[in-house]
Amino acid sequence: MDRGHELLALAVPIAREAAELARTMRAAGVDPVATKSTLTDVVTAADRAVERQVREAIHAARPGDAVLGEEYGDSQKASAVRWILDPIDGTVNYLYDLPQYAVSLAAEVDGVVVAGVVINAATGREWTAVLGGGAHADGRKLSGSQQADLRQALVGTGFGYAADRRLHQAAVLAGLIGDIRDVRRFGAAAIDLCLAAEGSLDAYYEKGLNAWDHAAGGLVAAEAGLLVTGLAGAAPGPDMVVAAPPALHGALHDRLVELDAEKGP
Numbered sequence: 435m436d437r438g439h440e441l442l443a444l445a446v447p448i449a450r451e452a453a454e455l456a457r458t459m460r461a462a463g464v465d466p467v468a469t470k471s472t473l474t475d476v477v478t479a480a481d482r483a484v485e486r487q488v489r490e491a492i493h494a495a496r497p498g499d500a501v502l503g504e505e506y507g508d509s510q511k512a513s514a515v516r517w518i519l520d521p522i523d524g525t526v527n528y529l530y531d532l533p534q535y536a537v538s539l540a541a542e543v544d545g546v547v548v549a550g551v552v553i554n555a556a557t558g559r560e561w562t563a564v565l566g567g568g569a570h571a572d573g574r575k576l577s578g579s580q581q582a583d584l585r586q587a588l589v590g591t592g593f594g595y596a597a598d599r600r601l602h603q604a605a606v607l608a609g610l611i612g613d614i615r616d617v618r619r620f621g622a623a624a625i626d627l628c629l630a631a632e633g634s635l636d637a638y639y640e641k642g643l644n645a646w647d648h649a650a651g652g653l654v655a656a657e658a659g660l661l662v663t664g665l666a667g668a669a670p671g672p673d674m675v676v677a678a679p680p681a682l683h684g685a686l687h688d689r690l691v692e693l694d695a696e697k698g699p
């Protein structure tokens with residue numbers, strides 16, 4: 435079994451148990467326990483509990499591996515394998531009990547993401563990918579949207595926790611909205627990338643994402659045949675993540691460049 439499939443075989447049961455814990459804690463009621471970058475950037479007890487459970491499971495199976503997680507940071511271990519974890523992506527949806535939040539777990543070897551799983555903890559939907567091995571959901575191989583006309587594209591995006599960034603993102607969207615079919619703001623980047631991978635969205639873009647928001651979902655999208663990039667030749671990262679089929683990527687990319695989408699706060 436190659437490294438990617440070997441690491442995915444470990445990631446999937448760990449992510450399923452994490453999703454179960456998130457669901458159970460959601461059912462018991464959720465309150466913010468703290469705020470992070472802004473007053474609206476909340477963390478719940480479940481974000482922390484799920485991350486601790488995943489870290490313990492990874493440590494038990496592969497004690498030498500490093501982990502980068504949203505809530506407890508980077509374990510700073512010198513290891514070829516690093517796990518990139520968002521215990522609950524879409525925390526605001528989780529807080530409001532909107533069924534669009536996910537456990538997102540990716541495995542990176544020597545800096546390259548080779549395996550990823552995203553599980554919508556509310557619905558149980560599961561997306562997986564292995565580098566060079568394709569992307570799958572519900573036992574189906576994914577291949578993205580066939581849409582080649584930006585004017586007919588249903589595009590997903592998101593907004594940051596800081597008001598000045600949201601104002602810039604809204605101005606970009608105001609410039610783009612007349613050029614596309616419509617926009618969808620579902621609130622969880624990991625799921626948005628997977629919806630683009632299966633063609634439920636034609637494309638997705640967002641500024642301000644952290645590695646844990648897009649590592650696993652980005653591999654699912656790329657293995658479904660989408661181009662997953664930053665702007666102007668950059669890799670996907672905090673300045674911008676754009677995911678679109680090759681026939682659509684250029685037009686969306688160029689419009690986002692024209693609109694200074696990666697600029698601003």
Ligand code: LIP
Pocket residue numbers: 504520522523524525526591592593594595621622623624640643647
């Ligand atoms: C969220 C992202 C979403 C973005 C939110 C937030 P979190 O991650 O998944 O796409 O629009 O501002 O960053 O904070 O729920 O892990």
